[in-house]
Amino acid sequence: MEKYNPKKIEKKWQAVWQKTGLFKGQDFAKKPKFYCLDMFPYPSGDGLHMGHVENYTGSDIYARYLRMKGKNVLHPMGWDAFGLPAENYAIKRGTHPSITTKKNIAKIRQQIKEMGFSYDWEREINTTDPDYYRWTQWIFLLMFKEGLACEDFAPINWCPSCKTGLANEEVVDGRCERCGALVKKKKLKQWLLKITAYADRLLADLKDLDWPENVKVMQENWIGRSEGSEIIFKGIAPSGEKIDLPVFTTRADTLFGATYMVLAPEHPAVKKLVDPKYKTKVQRYINQAINKTDTERTSLERKKTGIFIGAMAENPINGQKIPIWISDYVLLSYGTGAIMAVPAHDTRDFEFAQKFNLPIIEVVSPTGRPCRHLKEAYIGEGKLINSGQFNGLNSRQAAKKITQFLAKKGLARFTVCYKLRDWIFARQRYWGEPIPLVFCPRCKNLIEKSQFSLSKLKKTKSTELKIQDFVFNLGELLNPGWIAVPEEDLPVKLPEVERYQPTGTGESPLAAVKKWVNTRCPKCGGPAKRETNTMPQWAGSCWYFLRYVDPQNNQKIFDEKKIKYWLPVDLYIGGVEHAVLHLLYARFWIKFLYDKKVVPFKEPFIKLVNQGLILGPDGQKMSKSRGNVVNPDNLIQKYGADAVRLYIMFIGPFEEIKVWDEKGIEGVVRFLKRVWNLGLEIINLKVKISSPEEFPNPLREIVETEVKRMLHQTIKRVTEDIETFHFNTAIAALMEYINYLFEAKQKVTIQEAPEMWRENFEYLLLLLAPFAPHIAEELWQRLGFTESIFVHRWPVFNPKLIQEENVTLVVQVNGKVRDEILVPRGISEKKAKEIVKESAKVQKYLADKKIKKLIYVKDKLINFVVE
Ligand code: ANZ
Ligand code: ZN
Secondary structure: OOOOOHHHHHHHHHHHHHHHOOOOOOOOOOOOEEEEEEOOOOOOOOOOOHHHHHHHHHHHHHHHHHHHOOOEEEOOOEEOOOOHHHHHHHHHHOOOHHHHHHHHHHHHHHHHHHOOOOOOHHHOEEOOOHHHHHHHHHHHHHHHHOOOEEEEOOEEEEEOOOOEEEOHHHEEOOEEOOOOOEOEEEEOOEEEEOHHHHHHHHHHHHHHOEOOHHHHHHHHHHHOEEEEEEEEEEEEOOOOOEEEEEEEEOOHHHHHHOOEEEEOOOOOHHHHHOOHHHHHHHHHHHHHHOOOOHHHHHOOOOOOOOEEEEEEEEOOOOOOEEEEEEOOOOOOOOOOOEEEEOOOOOHHHHHHHHHHOOOOOOOEEOOOOOOOOOOOOOOOOOEEOOOHHHOOOEHHHHHHHHHHHHHOOOOEEEEEEEOOOOEEOOEOOOOOOEOOEEEOHHHHHHHHHHOOOHHHHHHOOOOEEEEOOEEEEHHHHHOOOEEEOOHHHOOOOOOOOOOOOOOOOOOOHHHHOHHHHEEEOOOOOOEEEEOOOEOOOOOHHHOHHHHOOOOOOOOOOOOHHHHHHHOOEEEEEEOHHHOOOHHHHHHHHHHHHHHOOOOOOOOOEEEEEEOOOEEOOOOOEOOOOOOOOOOHHHHHHHHOHHHHHHHHHHOOOOOOOEEOOOOHHHHHHHHHHHHHHHHHHHHHOOOOOOOOOOOOOOOHHHHHHHHHHHHHHHHHHHHHHHHOOOHHHHHHHHHHHHHHHHHHHHHOOOOOOHHHHHHHHHHHHHHHOOOOHHHHHHHHHHOOOOOOHHHOOOOOOOHHHHOOOEEEEEEEEOOEEEEEEEEEOOOOHHHHHHHHHOOHHHHHHHOOOOEEEEEEEOOOEEEEEEO
């Protein structure tokens, strides 16, 4: 018999599917639409890794399943090709990133095609294509014109190895998310996108999303909303002048316990307050602190450092004078950059007070009585003590009352703080979208001389202002000199350069391309210079899922009708590592585009599923340096794509961590061979349809019903398991089913009942098709079907047919058999008792008798012991 040979069939079907356009999403089709999206890969030089294979196999099963369920499925693929990973790879190779990127894309595309994924390739996009990034720039300008992009000179995260600034989201435990180098602080000119303006909505709308709980929690924590109070302390300068020092606290109830204040070292008030005698020492401390990253500064393990600045502050609640310190554990960028320190009730303050011998006053007690010797901060809530008129109140009431009390004097207010910072949106690197702005000194002059004011502009409800002959948008007014490139001049193309390596000076390599940099101001025509920073790698992925619906449109970003038909994304599958990067940024852009009426929905991804990490055979994270990376190419070569697909789904639950074990793949291959062999047996049977009379077989009827029941149970299991992403158990069900068929074949041969066998086998193929599409399609068409198996409808199970079978229960009274009754399998003792008592034969022996004891052996026997 012909052997199962995936090499022979897989390529063939991939070509046929492609040619017949089987997986095209049909714009505006009447069928219900389903947008099934994968996180698109960046084209790394190492090609596809197992995480991709897992991700894309899962979504492919789902997409193929939904098509068979009658949905119009959009399932596209593209390349996230700008950014650090692609560029770092090119630098290492010494080859221009535009070349390596093209090569890497070609390689990954081929690997993906070899896996037989059902993408609609006509919709392929590439974020480095000028026809694509034209629209990335267009969205950026939309934000700029709304005043959501601002130039800033604050110290930012700087990766000394990648030689670029990084967003906070790209710094993980103080290290560069890409290369792992320790991140430093560096003062640089930056573009910020005001994601903080959307903090509340990004938080509130999480509740409507069908996302894994842990991802929602990560976003929640990242946004970090804190309700509290701002309370104004008065700092006393050496001159005697009093300076307002607002603090942010979530525990206004502890105000009487504030025994000192701490300002962030870079706090602007420090200069005014510092006692001249302390100046040199203070300056030395400040210089040290500003080079440290926020993570380093706030790390709980680090020993606290700090210094008294020689000035006192007044506590507004009781006028008490307390010393003012500076310490790097207070961050300038959070709250007000200053805190009231309450060592009795805050762990960090406690440690600090102990180290520097500062007083500790207990003001909250769980019992309402003071605890004489505090060994650590009591951070819980309780009753107020040592707090004047507020004694006896519980913490929450007290926080409210104290804030209200001070608010009357204008010394406090309720407020909300966020951990979320604005998105640092400029990279000093070559391989990214150019930021479509130019700097014009003449326009800068015009704007600055005009003395325009934002509040006046707001009153006119306009975001534009005419100054002399020129109309400036809000972005231009807020960033004097920066002029938006007109829409019709987009894209601002990335110039071809020979030197693309980062300079490390804080300037992008583009700055050296004088011919490109020097240009004319689109507004006044004067000499101007282009912005030379590029966008971060996350820009292109903020909106790529919109472009898939209309990838070739060269008039508009997309056709609104297509967006309305396909979006939002119904299912998004990808790795959990994007929980606060890509997924937060994309939500932000969509909310902005919604506000601008560019898209008609507020959230891009309705349902999110994260595939679980696949560990190397050694149980460690797969990495090149560990040498435990499994290469999909070799596996496809050796076993075929269907086997790889099945295996990677079979090793464990889709959403959980799994360990790679190549031995398991043999089992999957055995399964495919059994399917193949059974199929050929059925297909090759050349006899005419036989009648039951021809082969009298007493088992035939029983086997037929049993096989049918098993089939319908399998349909139910596989369907439900696909719906819930339990692909591993779906495959297990298919394996059990085929084993069952092989057993049944011993009882009733294919020759004896060719019709039954054929029918059952057709169902098996339909159920197998989403998982192992090539073998299913091959056998399907060999069975004589002329249309693809994927246009055939998904089987529906008949609930009547899978009902649990009945068993015969032997009924005894005092050990004597009185009846045998058919009952559903597995019923409880109580239920059995009820059913059995109905029997007249049994009733006779039980009438008026008291039951002393009941013995029940499930599915077998019930024995009443009566007096
Ligand atoms: C007094 C106090 C007493 C505080 C107490 C806590 C416990 P979350 O919940 O994270 O918002 N804080 C405020 N601004 C800070 C800054 N810029 N750098 C470092 N720490 C800062 O934390 C709010 C609390 O963190 C605030 O409440 C403040 O300490 C501190 F028993 O104020 B608390
Ligand atoms: Zn100008």
